[in-house]
Amino acid sequence: MTSEVSESTPTPTLEMVAARAGVSRATASRVVNGSPKVTPEVAEAVRAAIDALNYVPNRAARSLASRRTQMIALVIPESTAMVFADPFFASIVQGIAMYLAETEYTLNMLIAVESKPDKTRQYLISGNVDGALIVSHHSGDHSYAHLEKSLPVVFAGRPLLPDAQGGSYFVGVDDIAGERIAVEHLIGRGRRSVAAIAGPQDMPPGVDRLEGWRRAVQDRGLDETLVEFGDFTPASGADAMRRLLDRGIPIDAVVVANDQMAMGAYTTLRERGLRIPEDVAVVGFDDNYFGLTASPPLTTVHQPSVELGRAMAEVLVKIIEGHPVDQVTILPTELVVRESS
Amino acid sequence: MTSEVSESTPTPTLEMVAARAGVSRATASRVVNGSPKVTPEVAEAVRAAIDALNYVPNRAARSLASRRTQMIALVIPESTAMVFADPFFASIVQGIAMYLAETEYTLNMLIAVESKPDKTRQYLISGNVDGALIVSHHSGDHSYAHLEKSLPVVFAGRPLLPDAQGGSYFVGVDDIAGERIAVEHLIGRGRRSVAAIAGPQDMPPGVDRLEGWRRAVQDRGLDETLVEFGDFTPASGADAMRRLLDRGIPIDAVVVANDQMAMGAYTTLRERGLRIPEDVAVVGFDDNYFGLTASPPLTTVHQPSVELGRAMAEVLVKIIEGHPVDQVTILPTELVVRESS
DNA sequence: GTGAAAGCGCTAACAC
């Protein structure tokens, strides 16, 4: 047993490990880094010393010498910082963190303060991290556009300008296809007046989901003017629904660009005494538990959010380690039919 | 203008800054670190060189030499990783990140994988970070109990065992007082049969909020048996409400240990044809926008979650920098009266 | 396969 009154043991160094194993620091280092050119017995001895001493490499020293930091930045623009209130982003972060927990990389979370735009940029390009993950509502953001020249970067979502993606990498879903399937589902159930509550048109998901609705509606020759916009918040969804209803045109279904606005639409529909789905069917987008636990449970387009985060991290690590990866990774969406449609 | 075809500029070092400013590395370092013992003119020259070169200190080198890492770990147990789905935790993380963004410290987010409990622990005590923030449902968690002997640690919530807090620091709210005020509000509005939907009894907030209800109810000599338990999820709140109603005892109000379970209670109440608040008043706890956007908007006990995160980070930084801080920081809750009561 | 030696970029005594 260890002495109860043991002095706080000095942090073990590679030097100590090497001494205990009777080898040089170089060899000990090789074992730590899994170099193949070490005799099994020697490696074993070093490993024994390592856990006898409870040795953990000093990251600072390691990265100073190797010029790799083993750190990955997760950059969140301040304006998106409310991100955390959004279960979708929350899940992405979770996916990233969980993937990285299995690797040697460490997650460095940065809130990019807008008043000091250069601070974040400088931090990133100054070799403090091996790569960056950018999670922003406005994907392909402003200040991060040319970052990929200095270090590997992976963005959530799709590039803002399809042609301008440069050397950037993206991980996202096909919003157009996802929303389109939602509309077709509604039409398939006999709905003929399918309105849309769209998201902001300066964000790719806002644009693409609207486009998905538009294409489906055009295909069937239905009314393409039945659209109102919101900003992804529940309140804005409620307002948009109100405006849609106030047009006086009968509506028997509405696809909403995210679950939270769909919840707002629920509120308005109830106010007006309309039943869901009997009078108006509602379909959301995201699949978070706002919708899952709503009444009636919301039919929605599921995005694999945790997997999205996981994939972002995975792509970045591959780039860093020089493995080949596609520039754009698209994960599938899936329509989850519940009781609101 | 800079040449368009400039080679990728080598990362500037302190050495280069010093040379350009015509001083020694030591002096340059002093300027970078804000030492007072530098002649203003010299300092100015160095500063000029710094931004001419766009110099950013290399963290690895700095921390290797100074034995400080300028990194703070945010530890989230895997079991709590769903944390991110909980707006309350999400806000705490946001508060932490935003505070740290203003300091020299950097946030290192770790998911403590339960299958390798020592990995996280070792990482923390091996000098990779200057301090740790522990955000766990089970505050004062298992493996982190004795961490404070090795590095500064701040926990969210209150200590599990009041006497066993040792050298630990805590930041939280007074759940007992908060819930008590909620109950008194209900009684003040004439409710006489105030039930409780409590949280898990292995978490301080679960225990304390129940205790707050109990004390208030006891004071007025009301029924103390009207309690059912949930696990903080909406579904469990719905179930608990169902069990409460099934007892056949008339209930005219219910305090729920968090907003999400309150949303579940809403669902059940509606199922049973009971009106909120006419038949049953409902009060939640947290104040997130599940409740805010519910219909009717939920009366709830507000927790200053972003501030809680901010305070955690602030306390930790103070400890690290040797400033005095209280071991326990309690932030105020506030009853937000909306339409459900 | 293994060791010796030379740094990685910076801070911190210690002289001056």
Place this chain on the structure above:
DNA sequence: GTGTTAGCGCTTTCAC
């Protein structure tokens, strides 16, 4: 006030 001098703990040629 400023420069000199040692390292911080590790990786990585380069010989052997």
